[in-house]
Amino acid sequence: MFTLGMRESYQACVTLPLLLASELEVLISCSYSGALPLRWSCVFEITSTALQLQHQPALSLCFNFLQQELNPQSCLDVVSFAEAYEIVQLLEVADDFVLRQFQKVACxxxxKDLPAKQLLKYLNSHSLCVSSELVVFKAVAAWIQAKPKKRFKLAKELMKTIHFSLMTFKEFREVQSLKMWSDHSLAELYESVLQDFCSSETAPQSQCRIYLPKESLVLIGGDQISEDLGSRSISRELWFGNSLRNHTGIKKALEWRKLGEMPEPARFSHEVAVLSGQLYIFGGKKYYGSGDTLNSVYRYDPVHSSWESLAEMQEKRCSFSVVVLDGKIYAIGGHCDPEHIHSVEQYCPTANSWSFTWPLDLPLSGHVAKVLQGKIFISGGRNSDIQCVAHMFLYYPETRSTYLANMTKPRAHHCMETLGECLYVAGGTTTDENMSIVDQLACEAYNPATDSWTAFTSLPLPHVGAGSAVLEDRFYVLGGYSQEDYSDTKMVHRYDPTTRRWENMGKMPGPNNDLRASVLCLPPHFRL
Incomplete structure (x- = not known):
């Protein structure tokens, strides 16, 4: 029989979660309005309550906060929370952050409170991103010294994860200077570490540290000169950077693998874009004559490794620029012998159609367009008089352009990429005091907040007509040639804004002039 007491108890059981849910709704509402934003001091408690009540709007808000606001101080708390509540997707995101930001997290x-099993999991992962073996050693040493009596017995197993043979003499002197080695229980381990450093016969797997980026650099098409300098060949090839190899000291290299070939014809001076995880290829030239400019468009699906022919651009274009904005693709300016082009057209993927938008103020080729803060910025290029220009301007598809501060010097056939809140410009050609076209090694960054340019470290080699991309907050410049002697630049250089220097990342895998580069997420079967 359902008694009054039973009914009251039942009502209490139902009412309490409803009250908690109501309070949670108020809290969520406040956080949306900005009156009480989510913060780290309360987010775990709120998430825990939302999980208990299975309150989906609150869970969505909390999970978004936990993933988007991750930082070195909070990520390990998120790892622990996700493990405790068995939230697999959140755990993957947090673990990935620890691995990609390992040096900052280790500080x-x-x-220092990480369980040994978890630390070993990070140290043995191919996703561990470190600049040198010294970073790994310092992290391990700090963890051991936090609780030396308990952790000295784990030192041998942890030190096996460090490739001491890849250290420079300067780095190893820092290892030797550690006071930890004065403990007699570590004498045998120290001898083993010293032997590892001095060994010239390291096992193949220890000759470099392999790092797998989440996404891959992809190189598309281009041309190159033959070994005897007698002829040039145009490519259909696609290559991707499978892994980054850290060798001794600062020596690094990308391990390249062939991804496949684009449909006929082979092309250079083309453009590429990535939208919804798929790679688009536009226009370019199929040979070196006056009637060889293309308007064809193809789309590559990396999941099914398939190509699809799309609607052609309304104008044939080479040496132009392409950007993605609000789900649409814009093909901007360019060249089609004998004319420079000022038209701009927009591609709609859902309708598979092109339409013209507002034209540029002047015909341009060899310029670069990039999106920053939801706006299209365009730098440099050549005008109808074949002269390099120093312009930087905002292009609005519905209205006229707005001109910004000029670059320090004119520039064309260069690279420009969005990095943080600035636009970084490198390579290409410029005009000297005699109005001759020469290589441009100087680099500069544009800050839209101040409408100003700031110089940064010059390139070590010319990169005219190079490919470029940003991968994990580094600016890659790939291939190209020298305008002054027409020699190929067969190297990849990477700019790290934290160290403010260019790093040599090894040689290009194939054609290296007027190729294009992009960043693409490839399915696991392409990777290690």
Whole structure:
């Protein structure tokens, strides 16, 4: 029989979660309005309550916060929380953050409280991103010294994860200077570490540290000169950077693998874009004559490794620029012998159609367009008089352009990429005091907040007509040639804004002039 007491108890059981849910709704509403934003001091408690109530709007808000606001101080707390509540997707995101930002995370106090099993999992991962073996050693040493009596017995197993043979003499002197080695229980381990450093016969797997980026650099098409300098050949090839190899000291290289070939014809001076995880290829030239400019468009699906022919551009274009904005693709300016082009057209993927938008103020080729803060910025290029220009301007598809501060010097056939809140410009050609076209090694960055340019470290080699991309907050410049002697630049250089220097990342895998580069997420079967 359902008694009054039973009914009251039942009502209490139902009412309490409803009240908690109501309070949670108020909290969520406040956080949306900005009156009480989510913050780290309360997010775990709110998420825990939302999980208990299975309150989906609150869970969505909390999970978005936990993933988007990750930082070196909070990521290990998120790892622990996700493990405790068995939230697989959140755990993957947090673990990935720890691995990609390992050096910063290792400097936090919470790192020293990591369980040994978890630390070993990170140290043995191919997703561990470190600049040198010294970074790994310092992290391990700090963890051991936090609780030496308990952790000295784990030192041998942890030190096996460090490739001491890849250290320079300067780096190893820092290893030797550690006071930890004065403990007699570590004498045998120290001898083993020293032997590892001095060994010239390291196992193949220890000759470099392999790092797998989440996404891959992809190189598309281009042309190159023959070994005897007698002829040039145009490529249909696609290559991708499978892994980054850290060798001794600062020596690094990309391991390249062939991804496949684009449909006929082979092309150079083309453009590429990535939208919804798929790679688009536009226009370019199929040979070196006056009637060889293309308007064809193809789309590559990396999941099914398939190509699809799309609607052609309304104008044939080479040496132009392409950007993606609000789900649409814009083909901007360019060249089609004998004319420079000022038209701009927009591609709609859902309708598979092109339509013209507002034209540029002047015909341009060899310029670069990039999107920053939801706006299209265009730098440099050549005008109808074949002269390099120093312009930087905002292009609005519905209205006229707005001109910004000029670059320090004119520039064309260069690279420009969005990095943080600035646009970084490198390579290409410029005009000297005699109005001759020469290589441009100087680099500069544009800050839209101040409408100003700031110089940064010059390139070590010319990169005219190079490919470029940003991968994990580094600016890659790939291939190209020298305008002054027409020699190929067969190297990849990477700019790290934290160290403010260019790094040599090894040689190009194939054609290296007027190729294009992009960043693409490839399915696991392409990777290691």
């Amino acid at each position: 936090t106090s919470k790192f």
